[in-house]
Amino acid sequence: MAATLPRRDLFELPAGVIYLDGNSLGPLPRGAAARAASVIEREWGTELIRAWNSAGWMAMPGRVGDRIATLLGASEGSVTTGDTLSIKVYQALAAALAMRPDRRIILSDTGNFPTDLYMARSLLDTLGQGHELRLAAPEAVEDCIDETVAAVLLTHVDYRTGRMHDPLAVTRRALDAGAVMIWDLAHSAGAVPVDLTAWGAEFAVGCTYKYLNGGPGAPAFIHVRPDIIESVRPVLAGWLGHAAPFAMELDYRPAMSTERMRVGTPSIVQLAILDAALDAFEGVNMNDIRAASIALSELFIREVEARCPSLALASPRDPERRGSQVSFSFAHGYEAMQALIDRGVIGDFRAPDILRFGFTPLYLGGVEVIQAAEILGEVLDGNLWDDPKYRTRSRVT
Numbered sequence: 001m002a003a004t005l006p007r008r009d010l011f012e013l014p015a016g017v018i019y020l021d022g023n024s025l026g027p028l029p030r031g032a033a034a035r036a037a038s039v040i041e042r043e044w045g046t047e048l049i050r051a052w053n054s055a056g057w058m059a060m061p062g063r064v065g066d067r068i069a070t071l072l073g074a075s076e077g078s079v080t081t082g083d084t085l086s087i088k089v090y091q092a093l094a095a096a097l098a099m100r101p102d103r104r105i106i107l108s109d110t111g112n113f114p115t116d117l118y119m120a121r122s123l124l125d126t127l128g129q130g131h132e133l134r135l136a137a138p139e140a141v142e143d144c145i146d147e148t149v150a151a152v153l154l155t156h157v158d159y160r161t162g163r164m165h166d167p168l169a170v171t172r173r174a175l176d177a178g179a180v181m182i183w184d185l186a187h188s189a190g191a192v193p194v195d196l197t198a199w200g201a202e203f204a205v206g207c208t209y210k211y212l213n214g215g216p217g218a219p220a221f222i223h224v225r226p227d228i229i230e231s232v233r234p235v236l237a238g239w240l241g242h243a244a245p246f247a248m249e250l251d252y253r254p255a256m257s258t259e260r261m262r263v264g265t266p267s268i269v270q271l272a273i274l275d276a277a278l279d280a281f282e283g284v285n286m287n288d289i290r291a292a293s294i295a296l297s298e299l300f301i302r303e304v305e306a307r308c309p310s311l312a313l314a315s316p317r318d319p320e321r322r323g324s325q326v327s328f329s330f331a332h333g334y335e336a337m338q339a340l341i342d343r344g345v346i347g348d349f350r351a352p353d354i355l356r357f358g359f360t361p362l363y364l365g366g367v368e369v370i371q372a373a374e375i376l377g378e379v380l381d382g383n384l385w386d387d388p389k390y391r392t393r394s395r396v397t
């Protein structure tokens with residue numbers, strides 16, 4: 001039987017808070033702290049180094065990867081976890097370029113998250129082979145894919161506006177042109193239905209501390225299409241991606257599976273927390289999460305637009321073209337978000353002027369969405385944001 005949403009009792013949410021920032025850092029799943037404590041006290045504390053075998057630590061990156069694979073329509077064994085998303089972007093792109101040695105263009109778009117572009121440029125600098133990172137407008141990127149392109153590196157859901165690419169059409173175009181397709185699913189995993197098997201892209205990467213609620217510092221994931229794994233050259237050839245790490249050979253031989261994308265020792269406590277967090281997705285269909293997310297975001301847009309004429313919708317109006325977030329632009333967006341947070345409505349601000357709100361049906365219902373819109377209306381109506389205490393910028397916005 002399908003679970004009904006929301007499942008708020010599965011999360012520790014502080015009283016008096018309406019949390020609309022699960023797209024940036026998911027809340028603490030109930031049971032995660034106990035799971036971490038058990039790994040620390042029982043496994044590490046009593047088993048010591050034996051726990052790598054006795055508690056299954058060494059297999060955890062793949063075991064947790066398999067749980068993520070089921071949410072992404074990917075086959076068992078095609079996803080592994082570890083490191084950070086920035087590193088997984090680097091690994092995927094480096095492998096892609098090695099697969100297309102006679103091509104020099106990497107295509108991305110101007111809506112991509114900065115770290116993806118920074119990592120791409122730093123890889124190209126290191127390679128020193130004359131590659132070019134070409135950026136198109138998000139709406140135009142599909143038409144820029146041609147037979148000079150080695151790799152297409154795109155984030156499925158735009159972190160700022162929530163605008164969503166058509167993954168089937170873009171991937172088909174890339175594969176037809178002989179380019180390697182890499183999807184960044186940072187704002188997709190656990191938020192919108194993903195079907196990696198149907199999409200057919202060679203690589204997909206993502207993080208797990210956003211909609212998957214794995215906590216700050218949770219490991220990233222990488223998916224490699226199973227039929228190409230043996231031709232994927234791991235650029236970060238760490239010992240745990242070796243076919244036989246404990247053979248301690250002087251030369252690197254990659255594992256004949258997605259495990260070759262592992263680098264070094266996995267963060268076991270974080271993986272255990274992520275494992276516990278994924279329990280919240282058990283028995284829930286991603287299509288039901290999507291339907292609930294669209295209902296919540298449509299409700300929010302309606303309620304906000306009725307109250308806040310000074311805000312402009314910065315997300316696509318068509319819910320089919322939008323991920324699980326809604327953004328509005330407002331010249332005093334930073335101050336307005338601080339005033340909102342002060343009143344218990346937590347979203348976030350993205351430069352230069354975006355108020356961003358994430359919708360997470362696992363723990364959010366319509367009543368809170370209406371309350372959040374009411375409070376936003378009060379903040380704007382009464383110019384409550386126009387207060388010196390809201391002007392000082394913090395390190396993290």
Ligand SMILES: *Cc1c(COP(=O)(O)O)cnc(C)c1O
Pocket residue numbers: 084085086087112113115116155159184186187207220
């Ligand atoms: C959140 C996010 C990241 C973050 O990368 P980390 O290495 O985990 O800090 C990268 N790319 C995209 C598209 C993101 O949304």
